[in-house]
Amino acid sequence: MALLELENVQTSYGAIRALKGISLTVEQGEIVTLIGSNGAGKSTTLKTISGLLRPSAGEIRLGGQRIDQLPPHRVTELGIGHVPEGRRIFPRLTVAENLEMGAYTLSEKNAVADGIERSFKLFPRLRERAKQLGGTLSGGEQQMLAMARTLMMKPKILMMDEPSMGLAPILVEQIFEIIAQLNQTGVTILLVEQNALKALDVAHRGYVIQTGEIALDGPAAALRADPSVRLAYLGEI
């Protein structure tokens, strides 16, 4: 049984049908990437999974359990961590407080302290900035904080929406390294990316989404080689 399953999921914004029946699976331990052009419905898919949007049809299951009618905080409690598009750091909480918010669902006594220690190991830059307000961080630091914050909750599956957006190439490298590294420690990852090349390099499998529908799917290497993908998303002929 797959860890996360979407079956014919449809989501609308009022009259606009953004998802017209998405089906995908993410297995335990995998990195799965979801690529597609602007407005294809990638963010909508993630928001629907995490409960920010409610699908009008279809089923979403986490470890076999239906989660598509749950409010977002319940979905989070069940182990889905969603790093939203644009980082969405709490601008007027300190870095440490932002991290604490990530551990909101955990009740163990040391969860916060341990988690913060782990975050600082993963992103040493954050340690220096612990007392600074989130809104004053640079874009790259905010991305690190956003990832660290969601990792605080020890999610069963980590969903990231365009983590490389707006970052300098060197930081992009770093982010993808960390993604691979995280996966090696056993974190399952669903990665939404504009940077299809990098995403397909790091992922095991991939889905191509086009105007709210899955157009193509398969092993990352196969997608990487697919001529239509190369033309449309990799800018190669």
Added chain:
Amino acid sequence: MEEGLRILPQILISGLVIGFLYAVVALGYTMVYGVLEFINFAHSEIFMFGAFIGFEVLMFLQKTSLLTTLPMVISLILTMLAAMIFSGALGWTVERLAYRPLRGAPRLVPLISAIGVSFFLQDAARIIWEALRGNWQLAVPPLYTGVLTMGPWQVAGAPLQLQVPYGAIVIMVSGLIMMFSLIWFVNKTKVGKAMRAVAQDRSTAALMGVNVDRIISTTFVIGGALGGAAGSLFAIRYTSITPYIGFILGVKAFTAAVFGGIGNLAGAVIGGLLLGIFEALGTAYLGPLTHGALKGPEYKDIFAFLILILVLVFKPAGLLGRTVGEKV
């Protein structure tokens, strides 16, 4: 002039006392505005209910003659506690019934609903206490009615004496305690941090596992409890209450919140105190300054509105606030 200066300390004290009430009520407005970007128009009536509940407790204590046998502090705590519990529950109920169904609607829709709630509660109080006590203008049983006299000191060759009613001291002390507790709560506790997170970015807070609805309810409960406490203190200090005490005081407290920077707790406190002092100064000196042409007390309520308009026109972010449109 000389005479005017001599009464200044006394005026400052009475301004400070009403300022503390404004501040505590303003905290309720500013918290809700911070989290929901919404003027909880009914907050003034939650304050008013606090005064009436406080009144009922004091009546009960008087009837059972506990009022004279119990230590005054115990009576005070009982009164305030009952008012806080009731008003907190009322705040919760109002949010559930009249605001939550309108979450996500255009800004003015919940505001209109809140105005409706305000009128409803005001009249409900009138009806209830008219039925209960035969009158809606009620004299509050005495608690902390004494006066602390300080001085006299020799100032500029004449004796100067300060009179501070115990009720005023009670307001200032409990006001300080509530303000610092609230600021501690919002900044240091898990729920307080979640509250700030919800205020800054509701959907991301939900992604962190925060039950946004529950946090919003909590905000209304705390705001309501503070309003209730302020109401009971008002009843104790000013000894006469009506269902209409909330309206003007509410607008002024909201002014204080805007003055200090809406969404900012410390701002609400500073705004409240300053407003109270300005008002006291204006009330006392308008008459003498215009050589008796304009009566200060009659124009008392205008000062707050003038400040509100001036602040909104010239510094809409308030003293400590960010630009309008940003949240807590």
Added chain:
Amino acid sequence: MNAIKKGLKSALSWPAHRFAQLLTAERTALVTALLVTVLASAYQVAAPASGLAILCTLGAALALSYAGIKPWLRVVLMTFLLLGVLPYAGTLNPGVSSLMIQMFIYIALALGLNLVVGFAGLLDLGYIAFFAGGAYVYSIFASSQAAKFLPWFAANAPQGLGGWWFWAALPLALLVAAFMGIALGLPVMRMRGDYLAIVTLGFGEVIQVIARNLDTPINITGGAPGIAPIQAPTLFGMDMGQPTSLYYIGLVFVVLTAIAMYRIEHSRVGRALAAMREDDIAARAMGVPLVKMKLLAFATGASFSGGMGMLFAVKQHFINPDTFGFMESIGILAMIILGGLGSIRGVIVGAAAVTLLRFQFLPDLSALSANWGLPSAIDLTKYQPLIFGLILIVMMIYRQDGLIPATRRKENIAALEGPLPVPAGGTGTSVAK
């Protein structure tokens, strides 16, 4: 609890056009229209003081406004009801005329406020201040008040200026109120909607405080006791102060106001306001001068309020500051919310319904309950704030567009102000819908 909720919801969600369709089939429409007119007239004349009869007559007028009959016939029948039946009932029982004048005042006020709230999207909670302005402008010079601070009046017109003054004061009252509207509007126009609401509320209070205290140092307003008695207008030497004759002035005011509103709605300004409500940014991009348009609507709405204030002063024969409280502003707001923001017909119906309730049905009911010996705490006439509050809450939760929604734009109130700001990059308000 849930059953009540459901019942309320279904009761409040009847489609207004269903009723309209009933009357649009040509021949049945004609027969029904005539029948309704005749029956209502008969009832009205037979029982002139009955609230139910007035309700039927006004209901008949409403039905006629929907009826699919020839426009000239509609005008004839409506004229018959409004210029024949009701004034005649008024001669049988002056209470009818008084009630109708009150209703005309509120209808015109509601139409004016609708221009501000419904068309321009500005929640004005101090609308009654302009009403007070008009009332005072007229009353000060139509009573012995002016003589108290102007020597000329003391010498030449100790009891005021006489009946002609009404007609001279009318443009003045409109101007004064419009000026007040601009004075208030200029600073508040750029404020956010909710701040604007509070500031206008404050303005209303300030005007009331000033009216109450401007008896010193010079006695201009008469202070808390107010001004009395106030002279009635005359027209060609006729005394127009009696309810029966004042009725006609009121009716003319209302008809003119309604026509003005209709014209404004379909004018360039009206379309600009509508565009602005639908899409603020797009309208601005199209070159609509937003602030100017809003200010224009604000001042125009205020001037209607001022004009009606005069009529009110004439009807009451006295005014004092207490008549111009916040509750009145909310009462008018309740009327337009009940009827339907932005819907002229809805606003008229809302105003008529609330007036009937306030001045006819509640007093009737409380007289009844007094007859039964019920305690005065249950005196229903005092329950107005409660009722206004309930109207606002229930309408906001169950029927935001009012009983008779505006036809042109369905999402009327939704356009008052943009939706809550969505934090950058996502759907901030879509949490757990």
